[in-house]
Amino acid sequence: MDRAHTVKSFDEEIHQLRSLIGQMGGLAEAQTTDAVDALLRRDADAAMEVVARDGQIDALETEAEQLAISMIALRAPMADDLREIVAALKISAMLERIGDYAKNIAKRVPVLTQAAPIGPAVIIPEMARAAATMIRDALDCYVDRDAELARAVADRDQQVDDFYNSLFRSLLTYMMENPHHITPATHLLFIAKNLERIGDHATNLAEMVFFSVTGQQLGDRPKTDNTATIAPEND
Template sequence: MPSDHTVKSFDEELSVLDNSIARMGGLAEAQFAGAITALARRDSELATSVIAADAKVDGLQGEIDQRALKALALRQPMANDLRTIVGSLRIAGELERIADYAANLAKRSIALNQAPVMPSVTTVARMGELVRAMIKDVIDAYLERSVEKAREVWRRDADVDEIYNSLFRELLTYMMEDPRNISPCTHLLFIAKNIERMGDHATNIAELVEFSVTGMRVREERPKQDRTAFAVVEPPATRGGRTGSA
């Protein structure tokens, strides 16, 4: 049987992993919040700093990978401990993708600053705030090993999809109304899709939390509401109810 010293040492290693996930989650959340602020305020300098911050998240992922793989090799954990270590590896990967999307968002916001202000930016920022809260809450759920909190985040992904569906139609309408809107609206569409994907990654983490705690995968169908692949947008009507040019 392992000695008390060995058990304590292993517990400390798991605690370090938790702390690293918390730091990585905090950095990814801050990077995303900065990107949304840069978009709303048309702040290219802030956007540039967000892009540069991505390297810190990548570095933390490398540290987590090394610690987790070392623990797997030396400790040969079982049951809960094994799920915790494998979960930390996978959650780090999800957070790294969130940070990548935040950097992409910041790059798009710099390009948008060269165009007139689009009214849809406010809705995109509101969508971003919903996802930012999901990221924060799902990391809290992981650290607290709370399946209930993880499930609550999991259910909120449907709200993000509903906003994305609405934005998709709105932006396509703007593009059809005036060709000059095509470039800024295209950037906003990519930004909105990046945010929607961040919500998906937060939902993935919620599922990983539940598996780490219970050993069971979520059996319910994920509440996805993204219908943009099937969207049909009618051209804007002209005077007299006719569409198109005469």
């Protein structure tokens, strides 16, 4: 096989790998948005559609993983090419986990449709929008190979953490004042935690893009999940 053909084949496989990651990212963002939309509309059927679609992300991850492993085994890529393939492997796993978190949110919707709406839940749509935007922007970084945008996306994790801390505090107070609403409030806490984890994975994705493009690590970022020390709000 001549070198020109080999290079062309490798470029085609890289393009295919990027396409698979792009498809996964689009689905992960949509799953996050649709799960929270089903929660807000109190639509259990729509939530179950989100759960059913999770298999699409899983299938794409498997395809991306097989392609990446094949490229490493058969093409013996070096330097930047190898770094991009390894990054794609890790990114596909992160996107699969985001899909799982969205599915977990959707699974709790049927229970919450049977309960009265809870005031502190108004924070969830803003938190979800912030997390979904991080996913979309992180994927834009990946497509455009934009290290500076990747850095900016990683910095936005603080916003999602702040939403989570605020919601945690509000729900804790709400449960103490309304003990008969503990069950739905607890489900909302789990939903908030899943959104917080989606933000974490979007941040990890951006950090992996930065590494893929520059060969450097962004470094540890401070986490501000201080829910272990949060007390209920006082009147």
